Amino acid sequence: MKNILNQIVEQKRIEVQQKKQVQSIEYLKQSIHFLNPVRSAKASVLDESKTGIIAEFKRKSPSKGFINENAKVEDVVLGYEQFGASVVSVLTDENFFGGSIKDLQQANEVLSIPVLRKDFIVDAYQVYETKAIGADLMLLIAECLTKDEVHDLAKLAKEIGLEVLLEIHSEDQLEKVNEYIDLIGINNRNLKTFEVDTEKSKQILKQLPEDLIKVAESGISDPEVVKDLKAAGFQSFLIGENFMKNENPGKAFQEFVNQL
Numbered sequence: 001m002k003n004i005l006n007q008i009v010e011q012k013r014i015e016v017q018q019k020k021q022v023q024s025i026e027y028l029k030q031s032i033h034f035l036n037p038v039r040s041a042k043a044s045v046l047d048e049s050k051t052g053i054i055a056e057f058k059r060k061s062p063s064k065g066f067i068n069e070n071a072k073v074e075d076v077v078l079g080y081e082q083f084g085a086s087v088v089s090v091l092t093d094e095n096f097f098g099g100s101i102k103d104l105q106q107a108n109e110v111l112s113i114p115v116l117r118k119d120f121i122v123d124a125y126q127v128y129e130t131k132a133i134g135a136d137l138m139l140l141i142a143e144c145l146t147k148d149e150v151h152d153l154a155k156l157a158k159e160i161g162l163e164v165l166l167e168i169h170s171e172d173q174l175e176k177v178n179e180y181i182d183l184i185g186i187n188n189r190n191l192k193t194f195e196v197d198t199e200k201s202k203q204i205l206k207q208l209p210e211d212l213i214k215v216a217e218s219g220i221s222d223p224e225v226v227k228d229l230k231a232a233g234f235q236s237f238l239i240g241e242n243f244m245k246n247e248n249p250g251k252a253f254q255e256f257v258n259q260l
């Protein structure tokens with residue numbers, strides 16, 4: 001049986017082919033020449049006046065269904081920034097996460113901190129698109145890409161001025177790390193069972209390359225876990241649902257940060 005990631009990627013490939021019919025890759029390439037340089041996520045995570053948290057705007061998910069369907073992007077992300085988020089992550093996948101490119105553009109317009117495009121990138125077209133919509137960094141998921149694909153997509157991203165977060169689910173995926181990766185994330189969520197185990201991040205931590213920013217991802221809902229992961233050596237924490245499940249995610253973020 002296909003796991004959820006296989007299903008998402010299959011759908012994503014169809015989507016990308018459809019997009020190419022509407023707007024050519026050549027058009028996208030031309031449209032990125034006049035864009036501003038990126039706001040560095042690496043620098044923002046290392047900035048000690050901030051929390052190291054990558055706070056996510058997430059309307060729904062395959063594991064939880066609707067979390068906060070009608071949340072207003074600007075209100076949420078400005079709350080995140082005001083109370084010390086280092087980066088804001090915006091899901092742009094529509095089918096499985098209820099996100100959109102418009103959500104990312106709206107976030108980008110009001111934020112000073114870097115914006116991560118959270119999607120399932122499998123084609124160079126999406127890398128140009130990520131730059132064209134104004135994101136500062138993009139996610140690559142090792143589980144759904146070959147070593148060569150990770151290399152080529154990350155290299156292209158760097159050439160056009162994007163930073164790259166590579167997400168891994170297990171130690172054997174570390175062989176896909178290359179010189180174009182800026183941040184490495186360990187996803188605590190098992191994509192077959194949706195169970196989260198925040199201890200998983202710690203188990204792989206010691207084997208991560210020294211020079212990369214280390215991000216613990218998914219299932220974090222307790223400030224004590226952040227403290228523990230920080231003491232273990234993580235510099236950054238990607239958190240979505242725990243904030244988004246509240247009516248006022250920005251306020252939930254503030255209360256969480258006050259406990260750190």
Ligand SMILES: O=C(O)c1ccccc1NCC(=O)[C@H](O)[C@H](O)COP(=O)(O)O
Binds near residue numbers: 056238
């Ligand atoms: O969130 C899911 O259910 C999910 C399912 C399949 C693939 C990816 C999924 N999530 C993407 C993410 O990486 C999370 O949104 C992110 O790490 C934040 O996680 P959380 O704090 O648990 O919302």
